[in-house]
Amino acid sequence: MTVVLRLVGVFVCFFLASAVPARADVVTDWNLTTNDTILTAGPAAPARLIDFAMVHIAMHDAVQAIQHRYETYASGIARTSGSEIGAAAKAARDVLVNRFPPQTAALDARYQAYLTAHQIAGNDPGIAAGAQAAAAIIEICRNDGSYPVPSPVFMGGSGIGEWRPTSFTTTTPPEPISMTTPWMGTMRTFAVRHQSHMFAAQPPRITSSRYTADYNEVKELGRNTSSTRTPEQTAIAVFYSDNAVLYWNRTLRGITDRNLRDIGDSARMFALVNMAMADALMTSWLAKTQYNLWRPITAIQLGNSDGNGETEGDPSWQPFIATPNYPDYTSGANSLSGAATEMLRMFFGTDRVPFSMIGAGTGNVRDYLAFSEAADDVVDARVYEGIHFRFADEAGRECGMRVARWVFKYFLRSDTGEGPILLAGEYEDEDFTAPEAVGQDDDDAER
Numbered sequence: 001m002t003v004v005l006r007l008v009g010v011f012v013c014f015f016l017a018s019a020v021p022a023r024a025d026v027v028t029d030w031n032l033t034t035n036d037t038i039l040t041a042g043p044a045a046p047a048r049l050i051d052f053a054m055v056h057i058a059m060h061d062a063v064q065a066i067q068h069r070y071e072t073y074a075s076g077i078a079r080t081s082g083s084e085i086g087a088a089a090k091a092a093r094d095v096l097v098n099r100f101p102p103q104t105a106a107l108d109a110r111y112q113a114y115l116t117a118h119q120i121a122g123n124d125p126g127i128a129a130g131a132q133a134a135a136a137i138i139e140i141c142r143n144d145g146s147y148p149v150p151s152p153v154f155m156g157g158s159g160i161g162e163w164r165p166t167s168f169t170t171t172t173p174p175e176p177i178s179m180t181t182p183w184m185g186t187m188r189t190f191a192v193r194h195q196s197h198m199f200a201a202q203p204p205r206i207t208s209s210r211y212t213a214d215y216n217e218v219k220e221l222g223r224n225t226s227s228t229r230t231p232e233q234t235a236i237a238v239f240y241s242d243n244a245v246l247y248w249n250r251t252l253r254g255i256t257d258r259n260l261r262d263i264g265d266s267a268r269m270f271a272l273v274n275m276a277m278a279d280a281l282m283t284s285w286l287a288k289t290q291y292n293l294w295r296p297i298t299a300i301q302l303g304n305s306d307g308n309g310e311t312e313g314d315p316s317w318q319p320f321i322a323t324p325n326y327p328d329y330t331s332g333a334n335s336l337s338g339a340a341t342e343m344l345r346m347f348f349g350t351d352r353v354p355f356s357m358i359g360a361g362t363g364n365v366r367d368y369l370a371f372s373e374a375a376d377d378v379v380d381a382r383v384y385e386g387i388h389f390r391f392a393d394e395a396g397r398e399c400g401m402r403v404a405r406w407v408f409k410y411f412l413r414s415d416t417g418e419g420p421i422l423l424a425g426e427y428e429d430e431d432f433t434a435p436e437a438v439g440q441d442d443d444d445a446e447r
Helices: 009-021 025-039 044-068 084-099 103-115 126-139 207-223 231-239 245-258 264-292 294-301 334-350 373-385 391-411
Strands: 355-358 365-368
Touching: 009 245, 025 044, 025 084, 025 103, 025 245, 025 264, 025 334, 044 126, 044 207, 044 245, 044 264, 084 103, 084 126, 084 264, 207 294, 207 391, 231 334, 231 373, 245 264, 245 355, 264 334, 264 391, 334 373, 355 373, 365 373, 373 391
Parallel strands: none
Antiparallel strands: 355 365
16 A cells, blocks of 8 residues: 555654664664574575574563563573673574574674673673573474474375466476475464464355455456556565565564664564564465465466356466465465564554564665554555465465464563553454455355
């Protein structure tokens, strides 16, 4: 959607900008280090959210060993004193070394330079707190099902409506390869009881009116040569074609610099958001393998043989961006974006917080007056890109929001009765019963 300035938003923006000076802190510094470490290891696959979550859970627990304001994620974290900065840096360093052993020397050099720059002695009690917090999350995540060897293979199917590998070019398809990280749908979650706890309902039938409408929408707006996609829609598509794991963590750094003064608050925000995004993405991956729904590129190229007389096929159709190599339903980017925006709404006690989404590259930003506005754009973007049906985007967003509400209700809660950062708010208990099938017509729904 196009962001429209409103007077109340301008007032809130002025208040926040005036009240809170922009600055970095140890949490944003080591979030950036985590980002750099991941990129040094190779392309940032969706599963790298696990690393972000572990780093930030450890940093939160280390800081709270000193502040005693919020519950720790791991039990048995000893209360202590000392440098909060040292505690957080040590926690992040130890988790990253555990996750990326080949980068140990570089991480150690960065860590030692960080302690020196902040005049923190190596025997500061906060260092021991950081080590304990890191060891705790590393142990909790041991044998969590991530990165199994050998990795399982998921090739989808070849029937009508079934996903098949989509990493192919417009000319000669290479040998099909397995779905990316199919194990993510069955690994142990951080917070929710199991991925199925937040599971999406079944997608609409191919013969339903909802499927038909969304098919024709993505066929028109998501085509690589679309003449009806507006310049603003194209800009949204290009901006959100970036890696969602990375752009949300870049954005969190900006939100911290703009709005938060206390290390404990920033550590908790990063931990809550990354934990919720990770569990939401795992939930999405389970839905992808469970429902195995084809992507628009396959659906539209085979549209004349899908049994729906209202979906005209086009064997030469291509999407605006390359289609990722995993099934359509539900959208992973919208699952983690729904989790991020809903968690931020609860953390700050309001949806109406001016902020900027930070894209890749200098000056690549989109400004918003509310978290939900960005979530709306991510839903639209995946349609404009030609890689998702809208019902997959909306279902992913809703599941992500439900995951966030669960995480916020049960994890890292206040030990002092503190409310959200800006405004106190109360959140009703959620009904976690699976919703009705998305867009299903009454006469063709599963009985």
